[in-house]
Amino acid sequence: MRVVVVGAGVYGAAVAAELARRGADVTVVDGGFPAGGTSGATYSWTNSSGKQPRSYHDLNVAGMKAHRRLARGVPGSDWYHEGGNLEWGGDDSERERLQRKVKTMLGYGYEARWLKREEVLRLEPDVNPAELPADEIAYFPAEGWIEPTRLIGHLLSTVDGQRMWGDAVTDIEVSGDLVHSVQLASGRRLPADAMVNCAGPQAADVAMLAGLDLPMDNKRGALIYTSPVAVSVARVVHAPRVQLRPDGAGRLLLKSFEIDDSVQVSDTGEISVEQAAVDKVVEAGCALYPGIRTGSVESVRVGERPIPADGLPVLGRVPGLPNFHFAVSHSGATLSLHAGALVAAEVMGEDHDQELAPFRFERF
Missing domain, CATH: 3.30.9.10 (D-Amino Acid Oxidase, subunit A, domain 2)
Structure with missing residues (x-):
């Protein structure tokens, strides 16, 4: 199967790596260069604290686990850092909001606990004690951060296919109910049995080339x-x-x-x-x-x-254009490995509707 992946950020790299692992003939294209967009200027915090609804929370938890598995399975991996997250409020309103969040997360089985000032100082000895409250400091130990550029470099190194940088998508040939090719600014035409839109902030522009209206609130x-x-x-x-x-x-x-x-x-x-x-x-x-x-x-x-209009990811195939797929969301640093693998599996014919149903394009 010839698959064109548009975008070489964390989503594009993750989707391409999984497609290649499954035997697809993958071409990754980007109008810039790998990690040159959002993935190169991101806080890249891996977490699911406070994310709603429950289906979105669970997707993020699965994304955190996917990072942990990959980092453990690649010798010398150095892009994943699971040191936890500390959070506290500065006024009554913020403290009440944090209390509600921790209570909800504990109800979901998410790892969280309350720390006192002296416990935080053992974790972060260079913190100014005067800036810490005496207690009610939330600690989420399974959270962390990634170095996106290093992760993207590893993922793309596993893709034995064409890579085209500095060559933006200018047109998508659609005939009947299928995408047949992707046209680039250089004039190159890429035949495609399927394509995946991982274009981040430009995802709506790419979708429009195929006649699709993707509402975004970047x-x-x-x-x-x-x-x-x-x-x-x-x-x-x-x-x-x-x-x-x-x-x-x-x-x-x-x-x-x-x-x-x-x-x-x-x-x-x-x-x-x-x-x-x-x-x-x-x-x-x-x-x-x-x-x-x-x-x-x-x-x-x-x-x-890149933030879809309702704040939730847009993932998977499109009704009426079944070989056009999306992998677009906020929280891409957390979600990309797991959600990208689900999208890639669907491109290759697997059924993952149970996981992807809440995030389909057709909800718009």
Whole structure:
């Protein structure tokens, strides 16, 4: 089976790897380069805390397990970090919301527990104790983060097929109720027995080429990368004014919802982030981990998060066009391995309707 996978982010790489494992003749195309879009500018937190409805929560839990299995099965794998996640509220409203979340997650059988300040300091000794509440600090030990570029590199290395970078999809030939070929900007035409749309923020544009209307509500998010700092941060941390995690080689990644709102796009399409918002997030990070003050901001990146209109993934085949498949969602870092494998299996003829039914395109 000749399958064209559009997009070389975490979803495209995961789908392509599973298709290749199953014997498909896979061609991966991308208008840029692997990990050059959302996957290269993502917080990449692997989790399912607070995700609703239950079917979406369960899909994310399965995604977390898939990361664990792959990392254990690949000698020398270094892209998966399961250090857990710490979270606490800054006011009564945030604390009540966190209490409800933990209660719901425990009811689902999700691993969570409450820690006191002294317990957190044993886990994160470089945290400023004054920034921690005395208790009611939620700990989700099975959560973590991935290095998407390293993961994508591994997955694509398992695909013995064509890879076409810097060559965007410009047309999709549909005849009757089937996709027959994919046209690229270079003029190349790729015959296809099936195709999978893993184009992330551009998924709606790719779908439109096949006559499909995919409603998306993409959002931009800003990430702050520090220079290497001699600060011990071993896990994902969600404090009231800043969220942060390690990013390898002594660097840290910082973000907040507030800085996302400061992303600006000029009339010419240039993307920038207000410096005052960057400074505010960095100052919050320094208050939490004082050792960050010895470093500097190395870069600020803006990624566009692909979010279907109702917030849930769009996965699997399309009614009326059964050889066109989607693998598009927010939380791609968590979901990609498991959801991508389900989509690939369906491309190859397996029935996974029980798992994919809540996430079908036709709900729109």
